[in-house]
Amino acid sequence: MSVRAIKPLKETQTRILDAAEELFMQHGFEGASMRMLTAGAGVNLAAVNYHFGSKDALIEAVFRRRLDPMNAERLAALERLEQEAGGKALTAAAIIRAFIGASLRMIEDTHGGGRSFSRLLGRAYTEPAKPIRQLIGRMYAPAMERFKAAFVRAMPELPKDELVWRMHFMFGTLAYTLAATDTVQLIAGAKPEDRYDARVLEDRLVAFLGAGLLAPMPGAQPVKIAA
Amino acid sequence: MSVRAIKPLKETQTRILDAAEELFMQHGFEGASMRMLTAGAGVNLAAVNYHFGSKDALIEAVFRRRLDPMNAERLAALERLEQEAGGKALTAAAIIRAFIGASLRMIEDTHGGGRSFSRLLGRAYTEPAKPIRQLIGRMYAPAMERFKAAFVRAMPELPKDELVWRMHFMFGTLAYTLAATDTVQLIAGAKPEDRYDARVLEDRLVAFLGAGLLAPMPGAQPVKIAA
DNA sequence: CTATCATTCAAACGTTCGTTTGAAAGGAAC
DNA sequence: GTTCCTTTCAAACGAACGTTTGAATGATAG
Numbered sequence: 027m028s029v030r031a032i033k034p035l036k037e038t039q040t041r042i043l044d045a046a047e048e049l050f051m052q053h054g055f056e057g058a059s060m061r062m063l064t065a066g067a068g069v070n071l072a073a074v075n076y077h078f079g080s081k082d083a084l085i086e087a088v089f090r091r092r093l094d095p096m097n098a099e100r101l102a103a104l105e106r107l108e109q110e111a112g113g114k115a116l117t118a119a120a121i122i123r124a125f126i127g128a129s130l131r132m133i134e135d136t137h138g139g140g141r142s143f144s145r146l147l148g149r150a151y152t153e154p155a156k157p158i159r160q161l162i163g164r165m166y167a168p169a170m171e172r173f174k175a176a177f178v179r180a181m182p183e184l185p186k187d188e189l190v191w192r193m194h195f196m197f198g199t200l201a202y203t204l205a206a207t208d209t210v211q212l213i214a215g216a217k218p219e220d221r222y223d224a225r226v227l228e229d230r231l232v233a234f235l236g237a238g239l240l241a242p243m244p245g246a247q248p249v250k251i252a253a
Numbered sequence: 254m255s256v257r258a259i260k261p262l263k264e265t266q267t268r269i270l271d272a273a274e275e276l277f278m279q280h281g282f283e284g285a286s287m288r289m290l291t292a293g294a295g296v297n298l299a300a301v302n303y304h305f306g307s308k309d310a311l312i313e314a315v316f317r318r319r320l321d322p323m324n325a326e327r328l329a330a331l332e333r334l335e336q337e338a339g340g341k342a343l344t345a346a347a348i349i350r351a352f353i354g355a356s357l358r359m360i361e362d363t364h365g366g367g368r369s370f371s372r373l374l375g376r377a378y379t380e381p382a383k384p385i386r387q388l389i390g391r392m393y394a395p396a397m398e399r400f401k402a403a404f405v406r407a408m409p410e411l412p413k414d415e416l417v418w419r420m421h422f423m424f425g426t427l428a429y430t431l432a433a434t435d436t437v438q439l440i441a442g443a444k445p446e447d448r449y450d451a452r453v454l455e456d457r458l459v460a461f462l463g464a465g466l467l468a469p470m471p472g473a474q475p476v477k478i479a480a
Numbered sequence: 481c482t483a484t485c486a487t488t489c490a491a492a493c494g495t496t497c498g499t500t501t502g503a504a505a506g507g508a509a510c
Numbered sequence: 511g512t513t514c515c516t517t518t519c520a521a522a523c524g525a526a527c528g529t530t531t532g533a534a535t536g537a538t539a540g
Contacts, residue, residue, distance in 0.1 A: 038487085054381035056283040060528060070489050075529060077487095149379040152432040154281035188457070195426045195461050198433070202425025205379040229471035230415070234422050241464030244456035265517080287498060297519050302499060304517090 039077050041067040044139050046088050051146040055085055055155065086161055089150070092132070092143045093162075097169040099128045104176060118180050119236040125173055126200055126231055130224040133204070148205025151197075181240065188243065196235050203231065266304050268294040271366050273315050278373040282312055282382065313388055316377070319359070319370045320389075324396040326355045331403060345407050346463040352400055353427055353458055357451040360431070375432025378424075408467065415470065423462050430458065 045066035049058040060081060064071045078084040103124040107116055129147075132140035150162050170193075177189055184192075272293035276285040287308060291298045305311040330351040334343055356374075359367035377389050397420075404416055411419075 052381060054281075054283065056281065057381060059526075061526085070487095071528095072489070072530080073487090081528065149381065151429065152376040152379055154279060154284055154376065191457050192461055194433070195430065195458070198426045198429025199422045200425075201429055202378065203422065206421070206425070230418050231422070233468045233471035234419055234465040237468030238461040238465035241460045244460040286496075288496085297517095298498095299500080299519070300517085308498065 038067075038069055038073060042069060042074060042077065042084070043088055043091055046084055047139050047142045047146060050085070050088065051142045051149075054149075055153070055158065082157065085158065088143075088146075089161060089165065092140070093147070093165045096128045096132065097166065100125055100169050101172055103127060104172060108176070116176065116180050118177065118239050119232050121173065121176050121180055122196070122232050122235050122239070123228065126235075127228060129200060129204060130228050130231075133227070134224045144204045148201045148203070151201045177239070184239075185243070192239050192241075195238060199231070199235060203227070265294075265296055265300060269296060269301060269304065269311070270315055270318055273311055274366050274369045274373060277312070277315065278369045278376075281376075282380070282385065309384065312385060315370075315373075316388060316392065319367070320374070320392045323355045323359065324393065327352055327396050328399055330354060331399060335403075343403065343407050345404065345466050346459050348400065348403050348407055349423070349459050349462050349466070350455065352423075353462075354455060356427060356431060357455050357458075360454075361451045371431045375428045375430070378428045404466070412470075419466050419468075422465065426458070426462060430454070 042063065046058070046063050049062055049066050052058070053062070060074055061071060063084075064073055067073070074081065074084055078087055104121065107120055107124055129144060132144040135141055150158055153159055153162075174189070174193065177193065178186070181189065269290065273285070273290050276289055276293050279285070280289070287301055288298060290311075291300055294300070301308065301311055305314055331348065334347055334351055356371060359371040362368060377385060380386055380389075401416070401420065404420065405413070408416065
């Protein structure tokens with residue numbers, strides 16, 4: 027662990043991670059072969075097994091590199107909001123913004139590779155392979171608990187069952203928006219060029235999700251909420 | 254094309270399609286091998302290539318079998334609504350219900366295999382493989398055009414750009430809800446047992462999505478809509 | 481200069497992949 | 511009974527997969 031050991035080691039590992047991010051996004055985890063990955067990174071075929079141990083371990087490393095800081099940023103944003111508010115309740119819209127902001131800012135990170143990762147992340151939620159889903163679930167768990175509690179405080183009159191569902195829906199919207207920036211063009215008229223303006227996208231998402239989260243309860247009269 | 258030719262042929266093809274639906278859902282398109290698929294269907298390894306030509310053609314057949322009728326059902330529901338309404342404008346909620354109903358009813362079809370397919374469909378939207386995405390897009394195109402027009406009539410004051418985005422969000426919520434009924438459990442407290450009650454789920458989705466679609470425009474004051 | 485050690489490299493490992501092949505099976509037509 | 515034709519079957523195809531190996535490489539420490 028001398029000076030020598032640090033620089034070239036990190037060099038190679040980083041190049042592999044960057045290439046993996048891009049190629050996993052393009053071809054999926056099974057579709058991107060070791061030969062593809064190492065060729066894309068400009069390293070020897072054996073380098074992934076040497077530095078990470080296996081392909082599965084590489085997949086985990088790809089997620090861990092971005093997801094841990096991203097969730098930390100989320101939590102920091104939420105705590106900043108709560109401190110600024112003193113004891114007062116936050117609005118649902120503000121909490122949503124804290125949650126999705128970290129994801130959306132990554133879309134704009136074109137040269138740092140964040141954009142590839144954000145799309146990859148959007149796809150990972152529906153990945154068939156169980157280990158990957160479990161990994162994602164584990165990495166998100168602490169942040170989700172915190173945000174759920176924040177939403178409960180912001181909307182005390184909304185039943186917990188319903189909140190859980192609506193957070194689920196919110197997550198789906200975000201995941202799909204991240205994943206599909208370049209994929210299925212289901213609706214004619216979508217303009218790809220403004221998809222990557224994170225600020226506009228954030229406003230649109232907050233408007234849509236905020237209204238959805240605060241919607242009147244499904245079955246009952248318009249204002250059953252006031253109990 | 255005698256009597257003989259029809260019965261056993263459909264038998265084998267159907268068994269392959271059923272097994273493929275289930276196994277593609279569990280392992281993904283690349284993860285489910287031909288040997289897995291044919292073993293699951295109880296047919297010879299060569300049967301897929303004989304009846305469908307290739308694995309890719311099988312994937313297409315799996316989607317086509319369910320998706321074409323599903324979109325036809327969607328369009329029929331919309332037209333029924335419009336006829337019932339006479340010349341009057343439909344509500345956004347009613348249109349949403351017509352759109353998502355066909356998908357949700359499939360979740361409840363446990364013995365017919367529809368449930369496997371609905372989850373598979375949810376995943377296909379974020380599939381890395383381009384041919385699959387293009388296939389899905391092509392199959393949805395006519396229905397999406399129709400529903401977009403219906404939403405425009407129902408919400409004439411909403412700018413078209415914004416509508417396209419909100420339909421995109423709506424689609425994401427639906428796709429994720431279909432795909433994730435058994436996958437990522439991001440939010441603690443979600444109860445799997447009531448996930449498959451399509452009627453309750455439909456009401457919840459309509460409440461959430463209806464509010465989102467009708468949300469005030471993002472940037473401006475609460476009632477910029479009235480222009 | 482020599483010894484050490486993390487890293488890179490070309491080559492090969494055994495396995496599994498999707499597909500093809502040619503023969504066997506078996507009912508229908510005459 | 512023989513011919514025809516669709517379907518099934520066991521076996522094999524070459525290609526690509528993730529991983530392992532043992533020798534070269536090259537910078538560092540004594």
